[in-house]
Amino acid sequence: MREAVLRLSGVTFSYDRHPVLEGIDLEVAAGEFLGLIGPNGSGKSTLVQLSLGRLSPDAGSVYLFGEPVEKFRKWHRIGYVSQKSNSFNLGFPATVYEVVASGLTGKLGLFRRIGKKERALIRDTLERLGLSDIAGANIGRLSGGQQQRTFIARALVSRPELLILDEPTVGVDAESVNQFYRLLDRLHREEDLTILLITHDIDEITAAVDRIALLNRRIRFCGTPQEFAARRGEVLWVEDGRDVSHASRVPGEEIRV
Numbered sequence: 001m002r003e004a005v006l007r008l009s010g011v012t013f014s015y016d017r018h019p020v021l022e023g024i025d026l027e028v029a030a031g032e033f034l035g036l037i038g039p040n041g042s043g044k045s046t047l048v049q050l051s052l053g054r055l056s057p058d059a060g061s062v063y064l065f066g067e068p069v070e071k072f073r074k075w076h077r078i079g080y081v082s083q084k085s086n087s088f089n090l091g092f093p094a095t096v097y098e099v100v101a102s103g104l105t106g107k108l109g110l111f112r113r114i115g116k117k118e119r120a121l122i123r124d125t126l127e128r129l130g131l132s133d134i135a136g137a138n139i140g141r142l143s144g145g146q147q148q149r150t151f152i153a154r155a156l157v158s159r160p161e162l163l164i165l166d167e168p169t170v171g172v173d174a175e176s177v178n179q180f181y182r183l184l185d186r187l188h189r190e191e192d193l194t195i196l197l198i199t200h201d202i203d204e205i206t207a208a209v210d211r212i213a214l215l216n217r218r219i220r221f222c223g224t225p226q227e228f229a230a231r232r233g234e235v236l237w238v239e240d241g242r243d244v245s246h247a248s249r250v251p252g253e254e255i256r257v
């Protein structure tokens with residue numbers, strides 16, 4: 001396997017006394033597309049915040065590109081689209097171009113001006129995501145799909161090696177969701193981008209990802225979509241506070257996460 005871009009080792013985390021994650025071991029290898037799924041409240045966003053060093057684990061360690069996350073500084077190597085990107089920015093009077101350009105702030109430092117090289121990067125990113133024609137449009141006036149592509153462009157403009165997407169298709173229409181998965185597939189295959197995609201919709205991701213990890217406080221399953229399909233008759237998470245990971249269900253019954 002190639003070098004781990006992200007590695008969580010024995011990670012445990014509680015909010016006050018409320019345990020959210022326990023003994024998490026998870027690796028995302030360079031060039032891999034990993035789908036992280038789990039029901040509401042299963043700790044997915046918390047795992048992302050720990051991976052980005054925004055929360056510290058109670059036990060265990062997080063490594064980014066082989067470095068402990070608390071020492072990691074090369075944030076331009078990571079693109080992150082949060083669950084809240086859409087609602088956060090909509091009231092803000094900014095154009096598509098400005099939103100995408102703001103993705104370079106981390107790389108440049110807040111007060112350095114955008115030069116020729118950066119303008120070329122922005123233009124290229126707009127082009128690749130099919131946003132050139134609407135570069136001057138106010139994001140508040142765009143469709144859900146166009147807004148989503150804008151936020152992804154912002155995350156990609158610094159040419160990250162790892163893209164982390166937290167529930168990116170919430171509030172996006174079905175056609176745009178399809179386009180979105182085609183785009184991710186292209187970035188993954190053609191540009192060797194490593195992707196960690198968080199969602200609670202299994203069916204959406206099985207065709208796109210290399211591996212699926214199912215989280216509910218602990219990692220309940222981690223394997224290929226084929227291995228996952230073979231275990232779809234099982235309940236792999238806690239229901240109503242009871243650990244029912246090993247209980248079996250009628251084969252073929254939908255796993256609802």
Ligand SMILES: Nc1ncnc2c1ncn2[C@@H]1O[C@H](COP(=O)(O)OP(=O)(O)OP(=O)(O)O)[C@@H](O)[C@H]1O
Pocket residue numbers: 015018020038039040041042043044045046047200
């Ligand atoms: N800042 C916080 N303070 C206290 N509890 C929190 C905080 N953030 C999340 N929680 C709780 O931690 C648990 C895990 O939340 P988290 O947001 O990580 O789950 P999730 O899998 O991302 O859920 P969803 O799919 O609904 O976004 C939930 O019970 C949630 O209520």
